[in-house]
Amino acid sequence: MRRLIRYIGHRLYTTWATLWFVLPFVLTYPLQWLMSRQKWHRQLHTLNRGWSIFSIAMWGVPVTIIKKKPLPPGQTCVYVANHGSYIDILLLFKAIPGFLNMVGKSDLAEVPVWGPIFGSTYITVNRNSAVSRGRSMVEARRSLEAGRSVVIFPEGTISPKPGEEMVPFKEGAFQLAIAAGVPIVPISMPLNHKFMPSIKGSLRVRYSPLRLVMHEPISTTGLTLADATELKDRAYDIIASEFLPEAAGIPEPSTWHKPQPQPHNQEMALPNS
Numbered sequence: 001m002r003r004l005i006r007y008i009g010h011r012l013y014t015t016w017a018t019l020w021f022v023l024p025f026v027l028t029y030p031l032q033w034l035m036s037r038q039k040w041h042r043q044l045h046t047l048n049r050g051w052s053i054f055s056i057a058m059w060g061v062p063v064t065i066i067k068k069k070p071l072p073p074g075q076t077c078v079y080v081a082n083h084g085s086y087i088d089i090l091l092l093f094k095a096i097p098g099f100l101n102m103v104g105k106s107d108l109a110e111v112p113v114w115g116p117i118f119g120s121t122y123i124t125v126n127r128n129s130a131v132s133r134g135r136s137m138v139e140a141r142r143s144l145e146a147g148r149s150v151v152i153f154p155e156g157t158i159s160p161k162p163g164e165e166m167v168p169f170k171e172g173a174f175q176l177a178i179a180a181g182v183p184i185v186p187i188s189m190p191l192n193h194k195f196m197p198s199i200k201g202s203l204r205v206r207y208s209p210l211r212l213v214m215h216e217p218i219s220t221t222g223l224t225l226a227d228a229t230e231l232k233d234r235a236y237d238i239i240a241s242e243f244l245p246e247a248a249g250i251p252e253p254s255t256w257h258k259p260q261p262q263p264h265n266q267e268m269a270l271p272n273s
Contacts, residue, residue: 010254014205020058052093069216078177083153084162085192101143162193163247183217188242
């Protein structure tokens, strides 16, 4: 009975969380479509931030946001964060002020209905294409020059062991910050996957606290592109320093029945002749 109640609770909470993520988009879709067509990107980003804040509030989970040394107002920078969940973008939009640009994978622009709006407002990149990677960095540089900070996941993908280990960082974000002469701001999000893990073909939502730590900015003044590797390694260590023991592991799927014990193989292997 306890297993059944837990299963029903998981199903109900998944439905609740999904509803309050999807419903605001459905209700504001005509306005989002108009803003994307008219290139009102600043206003559309403000709407997206409001959507993120509202959805997270409706999930009812505790959210801790720590800003160790906020940047001066109007300071453009490159934010680099670990990538562990589908909700990473929402939490970043909630926590980071100002008019942001986001570098996301090109697959996001192919999501029905919502994808074209994301693709027209933010920067998309095909990580497997050198041309696409180069184009995205040019767009990001233009964004910084226009005073619009950029958010990049330097892992390039969601980690197989989020909250425990990160995929080695790529250097593009750090080369970009050095070339543009703007600070790097590392961000740690160690618990997002506990709320919604990235599982292909499965939607799994669990009531879980969320935590974001925005670390002190790292100045790139006086650095050259030869320093990109050292800067990358430094940011990697800073982000990993906020990973927590309780972040280990992916939430298990819920089921209303006990798993059946696996039968032992009674056959013995014969030695090679």
